[in-house]
Amino acid sequence: MRKVYLDHSATTPVHPEVVKTINHYLTEAWGNPSSIHSFGREARKGLEEAREKVAALMGANPEEIVFTSGGTEADNMAVIGGAYAREKDGKHLITSQIEHHAVLDAFKYLEKQGFEVTYLPVDEDGLVRVEDLRNAIRDDTTLISIMHVNNEIGTIQPIEEIGAIAREKGILFHVDAVQSYGKIPVDVNKLNADMLTASSHKIYGPKGVGCLYIRKGVRIPSYTHGGGQEKKRRPGTENVPGIVGFGKAAEIAAQELEGEMKRLTALRDKLIKGIEERIPEIRVNGHRTKRLPGNANISFRYIEGESLLLSLDMKGIAASSGSACTSGSLDPSHVLLAIGLSHEIAHGSLRMTLGRDNTEEDIDYVLEVLPEIVERLRSMSPLYQRKETCKQKECYAHVQ
Amino acid sequence: MYSEKVMDHFTNPRNVGELENPDGVGEVGNPTCGDIMKIYISVKDGIITDIKFKTFGCGAAIATSSMVTEMVKGKTIEEAMKITNKSVAEALDGLPPAKMHCSNLAADALHKAIEDYRKKQAS
Ligand code: FES
Numbered sequence A: 001m002r003k004v005y006l007d008h009s010a011t012t013p014v015h016p017e018v019v020k021t022i023n024h025y026l027t028e029a030w031g032n033p034s035s036i037h038s039f040g041r042e043a044r045k046g047l048e049e050a051r052e053k054v055a056a057l058m059g060a061n062p063e064e065i066v067f068t069s070g071g072t073e074a075d076n077m078a079v080i081g082g083a084y085a086r087e088k089d090g091k092h093l094i095t096s097q098i099e100h101h102a103v104l105d106a107f108k109y110l111e112k113q114g115f116e117v118t119y120l121p122v123d124e125d126g127l128v129r130v131e132d133l134r135n136a137i138r139d140d141t142t143l144i145s146i147m148h149v150n151n152e153i154g155t156i157q158p159i160e161e162i163g164a165i166a167r168e169k170g171i172l173f174h175v176d177a178v179q180s181y182g183k184i185p186v187d188v189n190k191l192n193a194d195m196l197t198a199s200s201h202k203i204y205g206p207k208g209v210g211c212l213y214i215r216k217g218v219r220i221p222s223y224t225h226g227g228g229q230e231k232k233r234r235p236g237t238e239n240v241p242g243i244v245g246f247g248k249a250a251e252i253a254a255q256e257l258e259g260e261m262k263r264l265t266a267l268r269d270k271l272i273k274g275i276e277e278r279i280p281e282i283r284v285n286g287h288r289t290k291r292l293p294g295n296a297n298i299s300f301r302y303i304e305g306e307s308l309l310l311s312l313d314m315k316g317i318a319a320s321s322g323s324a325c326t327s328g329s330l331d332p333s334h335v336l337l338a339i340g341l342s343h344e345i346a347h348g349s350l351r352m353t354l355g356r357d358n359t360e361e362d363i364d365y366v367l368e369v370l371p372e373i374v375e376r377l378r379s380m381s382p383l384y385q386r387k388e389t390c391k392q393k394e395c396y397a398h399v400q
Numbered sequence B: 001m002y003s004e005k006v007m008d009h010f011t012n013p014r015n016v017g018e019l020e021n022p023d024g025v026g027e028v029g030n031p032t033c034g035d036i037m038k039i040y041i042s043v044k045d046g047i048i049t050d051i052k053f054k055t056f057g058c059g060a061a062i063a064t065s066s067m068v069t070e071m072v073k074g075k076t077i078e079e080a081m082k083i084t085n086k087s088v089a090e091a092l093d094g095l096p097p098a099k100m101h102c103s104n105l106a107a108d109a110l111h112k113a114i115e116d117y118r119k120k121q122a123s
Helices: A016-027 A038-056 A071-085 A102-114 A130-136 A159-169 A240-278 A303-312 A334-336 A344-345 A360-380 A383-390 A393-399 B005-011 B061-070 B077-081 B085-091 B099-120
Strands: A065-068 A092-096 A114-120 A141-147 A173-178 A195-199 A210-214 A282-284 A295-300 A349-353 B024-029 B037-046 B045-057
Touching: A016 A102, A016 A195, A016 A240, A038 A065, A038 A240, A065 A071, A065 A360, A071 A092, A071 A102, A071 A141, A071 A195, A071 A210, A102 A114, A102 A141, A102 A210, A114 A130, A130 A159, A159 A173, A240 A282, A240 A295, A240 A360, A282 B024, A303 A349, A303 A360, A303 B005, A303 B061, A334 A344, A344 A349, A383 B037, A383 B045, B005 B061, B024 B099, B037 B061, B045 B061, B045 B077, B045 B099, B061 B085, B077 B099, B085 B099
Parallel strands: A092 A114, A092 A141, A141 A173, A173 A195
Antiparallel strands: A065 A210, A195 A210, A282 A295, A295 A349, B024 B037, B037 B045
């Protein structure tokens, strides 16, 4: 059976070149970078080269990169560290309703510690309104954290503008760039970011490694205590194999970025258009053009996401959904609710995120099997039936 | 995460659809995740002679609906009333803990259909 992986926003396969690099640092250059002997020096060299590569892909200086265990740790460092760094100036913080949980839950934690947080709403495409941000800023606002690209619906936020406002007001600005770094251009200076989170396993690197960019001059407290690694900002012996893998992945991403953006945008548009042509009563979630090249997020009315995923999986297609039935909490995706979808429509959402191994044939295959699956599930749905027997709007108005 | 039986009932659900002139109809919505299930029954001499369902929900919800219809077809309404979400889940070789609430839906919809039938009989 054909296997089509369309869940690249969840994780990506490790690039073969990256595997080779990691292998070298597991078997040959396995020293501790803090040691002064040749073993240590070799590991140190790999570590610092990786730092350069990771920094280069975001227009930063290598000294501004702190390696972490991944995006979640970096987000927590930035949000919690950023809030406490400026605690004396105020306790008001701003973020959006559609952030990743690594950011949202860090803010929830801060609320319990006595901070006040404004969660900006978004429009129906998932965009933060810059006006809303301006209005939310107070004299005691010290930190703004907005994601670059949303992980579910792929919407790209007006980060440059938001960053310019933060800069003008002297407010710390953090950008969660986990879904954009290595996939679209990310430049910390253009974005006016003081801190920026990136992750390795979203760009064909290994899991368990990421980084936080911290602009030179910005100081945030560290909550891990131990050795002097990462300039004391993140003590503990460095995950050298992971970090060099991340570096290699960043290097490859830099080379392929432009070509992949074009290719994935074309594939994505073919997928979305193909679905629109073949399947009635759907909704494309997220902004049409201000959108991550490889992201397609579509709601199919009258059906539920988990049963859709199971059916696709049986055909070898891997995707994800914002349905309540697929979340551990049994709540529908907070992102889909924030863009104004009803529970029912959020229920039938399907996220397909494309990546470097996907081809035209993959898209053709999805377009071939998806309509049948949707039709089958709809034929089992009591909501769909209602609509067939009663053409009057009122009969199914409750599902809108 | 699902047992083979669940996947079987999900892939080949038994008794999907609706009945033209049902003797009882039961519809329930799931307060936990927002799913909806509808069960139609035909009853003759106290026995459920035919049963159909339609479900808007997850794999477990579809599988439990299918299973419940299979379990009660040909049974008396008294026997059908004794079916619980637990017995449905057991018949499917178990459900993941997070999916137990979906089996409530099936048992509830069935019981509602029977109640509906009884009400119609009484009137
Ligand atoms: S019906 Fe929603 S989780 Fe099963």
